[in-house]
Each structure stands twice: as structure tokens, then as C-alpha cells.
Amino acid sequence: xxxxxxxxxxxxxxxxxxxxxxxxxxxxxxxxxxxxxxxxxxxxxxxxxxxxxxxxxxxxxxxxxxxxxxxxxxxxxxxxxxxxxxxxxxxxxxxxxxxxxxxxxxxxxxxxxxxxxxxxxxxxxxxxxxxxxxxxxxxxxxxxxxxxxxxxxxxxxxxxxxxxxxxxxxxxxxxxxxxxxxxxxxxxxxxxxxxxxxxxxxxxxxxxxxxxxxxxxxxxxxxxxxxxxxxxxxxxxxxxxxxxxxxxxxxxxxxxxxxxxxxxxxxxxxxxxxxxxxxxxxxxxxxxxxxxxxxxxxxxxxxxxxxxxxxxxxxxxx
Amino acid sequence: xxxxxxxxxxxxxxxxxxxxxxxxxxxxxxxxxxxxxxxxxxxxxxxxxxxxxxxxxxxxxxxxxxxxxxxxxxxxxxxxxxxxxxxxxxxxxxxxxxxxxxxxxxxxxxxxxxxxxxxxxxxxxxxxxxxxxxxxxxxxxxxxxxxxxxxxxxxxxxxxxxxxxxxxxxxxxxxxxxxxxxxxxxxxxxxxxxxxxxxxxxxxxxxxxxxxxxxxxxxxxxxxxxxxxxxxxxxxxxxxxxxxxxxxxxxxxxxxxxxxxxxxxxxxxxxxxxxxxxxxxxxxxxxxxxxxxxxxxxxxxxxxxxxxxxxxxxxxxx
Numbered sequence: 001x002x003x004x005x006x007x008x009x010x011x012x013x014x015x016x017x018x019x020x021x022x023x024x025x026x027x028x029x030x031x032x033x034x035x036x037x038x039x040x041x042x043x044x045x046x047x048x049x050x051x052x053x054x055x056x057x058x059x060x061x062x063x064x065x066x067x068x069x070x071x072x073x074x075x076x077x078x079x080x081x082x083x084x085x086x087x088x089x090x091x092x093x094x095x096x097x098x099x100x101x102x103x104x105x106x107x108x109x110x111x112x113x114x115x116x117x118x119x120x121x122x123x124x125x126x127x128x129x130x131x132x133x134x135x136x137x138x139x140x141x142x143x144x145x146x147x148x149x150x151x152x153x154x155x156x157x158x159x160x161x162x163x164x165x166x167x168x169x170x171x172x173x174x175x176x177x178x179x180x181x182x183x184x185x186x187x188x189x190x191x192x193x194x195x196x197x198x199x200x201x202x203x204x205x206x207x208x209x210x211x212x213x214x215x216x217x218x219x220x221x222x223x224x225x226x227x228x229x230x231x232x233x234x235x236x237x238x239x240x241x242x243x244x245x246x247x248x249x250x251x252x253x254x255x256x257x258x259x260x261x262x263x264x265x266x267x268x269x270x271x272x273x274x275x276x277x278x279x280x281x282x283x284x285x286x287x288x289x290x291x292x293x294x295x296x297x298x299x300x301x302x303x304x305x306x307x308x309x310x311x312x313x314x315x316x317x318x
Numbered sequence: 319x320x321x322x323x324x325x326x327x328x329x330x331x332x333x334x335x336x337x338x339x340x341x342x343x344x345x346x347x348x349x350x351x352x353x354x355x356x357x358x359x360x361x362x363x364x365x366x367x368x369x370x371x372x373x374x375x376x377x378x379x380x381x382x383x384x385x386x387x388x389x390x391x392x393x394x395x396x397x398x399x400x401x402x403x404x405x406x407x408x409x410x411x412x413x414x415x416x417x418x419x420x421x422x423x424x425x426x427x428x429x430x431x432x433x434x435x436x437x438x439x440x441x442x443x444x445x446x447x448x449x450x451x452x453x454x455x456x457x458x459x460x461x462x463x464x465x466x467x468x469x470x471x472x473x474x475x476x477x478x479x480x481x482x483x484x485x486x487x488x489x490x491x492x493x494x495x496x497x498x499x500x501x502x503x504x505x506x507x508x509x510x511x512x513x514x515x516x517x518x519x520x521x522x523x524x525x526x527x528x529x530x531x532x533x534x535x536x537x538x539x540x541x542x543x544x545x546x547x548x549x550x551x552x553x554x555x556x557x558x559x560x561x562x563x564x565x566x567x568x569x570x571x572x573x574x575x576x577x578x579x580x581x582x583x584x585x586x587x588x589x590x591x592x593x594x595x596x597x598x599x600x601x602x603x604x605x606x607x608x609x610x611x612x613x614x615x616x617x618x619x620x621x622x623x624x625x626x627x628x629x630x631x632x633x634x635x636x
Binding site for chain 1: 354364365580583591609612620623625626
């Protein structure tokens with residue numbers, strides 16, 4: 001694929017070329033088809049490292065936690081790639097951007113690579129881009145990938161099926177809320193992190209979560225771990241990472257391990273078929289002479305959008 | 319479509335049968351195909367009333383504002399349907415559920431109908447369901463529909479193309495954040511509501527917004543209005559509604575009005591074609607004998623998901 005004089009991007013990335021990596025991520029983020037060949041090429045070298053997702057409401061201190069986790073992993077000699085997924089929302093987008101600026105100030109350490117990613121488009125798109133970027137980071141040789149998302153419904157989906165271990169970060173004094181959220185929380189948390197554990201109420205929060213966790217293990221048999229952390233006077237970080245490692249080991253040894261891997265890859269393949277067909281449909285409709293007339297009739301309320309859509313289906317499908 | 323003895327649901331809804339309305343909304347929310355015929359039937363009677371979207375970060379007081387707007391509209395003799403869109407997220411979901419409970423305590427007034435809707439699935443799905451529910455409410459004879467969404471990127475999309483007037487609710491002391499958010503905010507706000515204007519900083523917030531608004535009108539020529547409100551000692555509510563009415567009048571008289579209506583309906587039709595084809599693809603793949611083998615090869619990392627997807631495309635499309 002490479003022109004004379006242009007180094008092969010897959011090789012450049014594997015050889016540690018950070019500029020090539022950054023360029024490739026930008027291509028994924030912007031949906032540039034040039035990233036396609038690269039992602040095909042790197043795929044076979046992926047699927048072996050922990051992809052750790054962190055999610056939780058705004059203001060629980062996820063970015064500080066990531067900073068400390070990165071420092072902890074670096075002290076163990078591990079290299080770390082970090083992806084932060086920003087939702088498109090103008091509201092949360094702002095404060096998240098602020099966090100980004102703090103995080104990106106980690107100069108001079110080639111063992112850490114940080115990248116934030118805007119999550120334009122649909123939830124499926126976010127998950128797909130996050131997965132692709134995580135694969136590029138793995139191909140670049142990082143030992144661990146951390147994925148941070150802010151807690152907004154559709155973005156959480158990005159880590160549900162992409163991360164191998166999912167950490168949900170909470171703070172003390174959730175009380176009633178946690179009760180309401182039971183089901184939702186346990187759906188995505190392999191590890192609960194009660195951050196700001198220097199605040200009053202941390203023990204109660206931990207006890208509440210433990211009570212919920214005691215209701216039963218996840219479908220795969222894993223029992224969510226609960227870890228208390230603080231980022232003011234750093235504490236609990238080694239324990240948090242140990243909980244992640246315990247989950248990674250559990251998953252690798254679980255009898256359902258391969259089935260789950262299959263399920264995710266099958267879902268990805270089916271999603272890609274759907275996207276390819278959808279793109280083709282959109283292109284075809286743009287050139288469809290009857291579309292204009294049908295829209296006219298819908299605007300005039302003579303025809304409803306459902307009936308108009310049916311008339312635009314390819315002949316073979318009606 | 320109706321069986322003997324079963325009243326036609328479209329007629330029941332138009333006649334003010336609230337139970338039939340609630341049932342129809344549940345059908346839309348759960349993707350029940352039974353809602354299809356009904357939505358086709360009601361479409362021609364829709365598109366005439368204001369659909370007012372309210373969005374903004376958690377904690378700015380959107381639910382209290384809605385309560386006061388409803389009271390204001392009721393005092394004017396207008397009937398109101400309210401749709402609240404909850405994101406799937408366990409985090410924001412909790413507090414929103416709390417709000418719901420407060421709002422639903424409005425017994426005995428048949429001029430108000432309140433319904434919350436969980437936003438499972440992709441962003442496109444949320445927008446489509448919200449639009450369908452708004453149409454059912456219009457068919458049920460309500461004079462105004464209010465749509466509330468919590469401020470999480472993907473959910474905001476639900477009001478961007480569904481509402482005829484979009485209100486963004488903010489609170490004082492946004493300072494730096496507002497600067498970062500400029501572009502995003504103006505993309506969705508026809509009216510800015512600075513709520514909690516009894517707090518210090520309300521004037522500054524209003525001035526900051528006014529400064530941003532002075533940078534230029536929206537593409538359609540509308541200049542965003544800014545209204546200060548308070549829900550503690552209620553104030554600004556009549557002004558907020560006047561700003562909505564001004565925007566509704568502006569849109570109705572704008573030269574681009576029909577073009578915008580066309581654009582939205584065309585987008586809806588194209589989206590429906592895509593959804594129909596995607597559903598068909600999913601059904602076909604489930605029965606596809608080669609899928610299992612291809613997934614095996616992807617699991618073994620012999621083949622990448624992109625190449626597998628291409629092999630599954632219908633023959634005519636490769």
C-alpha cells in the first residue's frame with residue numbers, strides 16, 4: 001500500500017513512531033477511509049492486552065485517577081495508552097476539554113501516549129472508533145490501554161463492549177441514587193471505585209455497594225470488586241489496579257471467555273455490514289429521482305414518512 | 319385495522335382517550351410494530367403546533383422550569399403534553415428518574431399529559447421515538463408539546479431536529495465553560511434561559527451570552543434570545559414563553575421555512591429506509607451459514623472484521 005519513500009504506516013507505528021500513531025488516530029476519528037487498510041493490517045496483532053474502561057458521572061475525579069493509574073503503571077515498567085472519549089455535548093464537552101489540557105501535560109515520557117477523541121455521530125460510531133483507536137495503541141506496543149468516558153448514556157456504550165475490564169467511578173453520598181441505579185451500574189461495572197474516600201460517607205457508600213454486589217455475581221460468575229481511592233493524598237491506586245488484574249485473570253480463565261470474544265467480534269462484523277449497506281443506501285437515495293416528489297407529498301401531508309420510505313426500498317426488498 | 323369491538327386507536331386518541339394515548343406511546347417506546355399503522359394514520363394531522371425542546375446540564379432546574387411553564391400555559395387555557403427523554407445511563411438516569419416522580423404528581427388536570435421515555439439504543443432511535451411521541455401528543459389534541467432532555471451529547475440530538483424551538487437552560491457562573499462551548503451552544507439554542515437568576519453572577523452570564531449572540535445570527539437569520547428566570551420565587555416564565563412564541567412566529571414567516579421542513583422530513587424518510595434495510599440485513603445474517611465460519615477465522619485472528627464484513631455483503635453489492 002505504501003508509495004516509494006513513504007514508510008508503511010503499520011510498520012512505523014509498530015516501530016514506535018508516535019507521529020505516525022497520532023496521524024492514524026486522527027484518520028480513524030475523522031472517518032478517513034485511509035485508516036481502513038491500516039486497521040486491517042494491525043488487527044492480527046491485537047486482542048492480547050487489558051483495555052480498561054473508566055466511566056462515571058462528571059466531577060468524580062476520573063482524570064486525576066487516570067493520572068495516578070498511569071504513574072502507578074509506569075512505576076511498574078508498563079507503558080500506557082490513554083483514550084478519552086468526549087461526548088459531543090456542548091455542556092459536558094467543556095469541562096472535559098479542561099481535563100484534557102491537564103492530562104496532556106506529561107511531557108518527555110515516551111511510555112505514555114494520551115489522546116482525546118470527540119464522539120461525533122451515533123453511539124455505534126463511538127464504540128467502533130474507540131475500539132479501532134485501542135487497537136492502534138496495542139499495535140504501537142503499549143502494555144495497557146485506558147479508556148475514559150464521561151458518564152452520559154450513549155458514551156458508556158463505547159466501553160461496554162470495547163473494554164476488557166470496566167471500572168465505574170463513584171463518590172460517597174450517592175445514597176438514594178445508587179438504589180435507583182442498581183441494575184444499570186452492575187451491567188457495566190467489573191470494579192467499583194469509590195473515589196474521594198477522604199470525604200465523609202465513603203464507608204457507607206462502600207457498604208451500600210457491597211450489599212448490592214452480594215445480591216449475586218454477574219452472568220459470567222464474576223463478583224464486582226469495590227475499591228476505595230483518594231487522589232488528594234493518593235491512596236488505593238495499587239489496590240484498584242490489583243482488582244483490574246484479578247478481573248483480567250478471571251476472564252482469561254473463565255469457561256465463557258471464548259464465547260464472549262466471539263460474541264463481540266460477531267457483533268462488530270454484523271455492525272460493519274450494516275454500516276456498509278447504509279452508506280450505499282444513502283448514496284443511492286441521493287441520486288433517486290422519485291425522492292424529491294415523495295418528499296413533496298410528505299411535506300403536503302398527503303403521504304406519511306413510513307409509506308414514503310417503503311416506496312424507496314430497493315425493488316427486491318419490498 | 320380495528321377488530322370488532324376494539325375501538326380504532328387513532329380515533330380514541332383524537333377523542334381524548336388518555337389510556338389509548340399512553341398505550342400507543344408505550345408501543346412506540348418499545349418499538350412495537352403495532353404502533354406503525356397508528357403513526358401512519360395520525361401523521362396528516364400533525365406538524366402544526368409548537369414542539370419546544372428544553373435541554374441543558376444536570377442540575378440547572380429544567381424540571382422545575384417545565385412545571386412552571388406548564389402552569390403558565392394552563393393559565394392561558396393551553397393544554398400541554400410533556401415528553402422527558404432519559405438517557406440510558408445509570409448515572410444521569412437516577413436523578414432524572416427522581417425528577418420524573420416529582421413531575422408526575424399532577425393529578426386531576428386532563429389538560430396536561432406527562433410521559434418519560436427511556437432512550438435505549440442509538441441516538442437516531444431516540445430522535446425517531448421522540449418525534450413519534452410528539453406526533454401522538456399533537457394527534458391527541460394538545461396545544462403545545464414540551465420535550466425535556468438531559469444534557470448528554472447523544473440525547474441532545476433528540477431535540478435538535480424534532481423541536482420547532484430549542485431552549486438551552488444554563489445557570490450563572492459558567493464563565494470559562496461558556497467560552498469553550500460557543501459553537502456547540504449556538505448550534506442548538508433558539509432561546510437561552512439563564513435559570514437560578516437569583517444567584518450572584520446572573521447578569522454576567524446574561525452579558526456573556528449576549529456578547530456571543532451578537533457575533534451573528536443563526537443561518538436562518540434568527541438571533542438567539544436570552545431570558546433570565548428563577549424557579550424559587552418564580553420569575554421570567556412569561557418572558558420565556560414570549561421568546562418561544564417570537565421564535566415560532568419568526569420561523570413560520572422565514573423564507574427558508576419550507577426548505578427546513580423539507581430537509582427534516584427528507585432526513586426522516588432516508589433514515590427510515592436505512593432502518594428498514596438494516597433490519598433486513600440483520601435478519602439475513604442471522605440465517606447466513608458462512609457467518610459462523612468467518613467469525614471463527616476472525617477470532618483466530620486469521621481474518622480482520624472489515625474483510626469479514628465485505629465477504630458478507632449481498633453479492634450484488636460487492
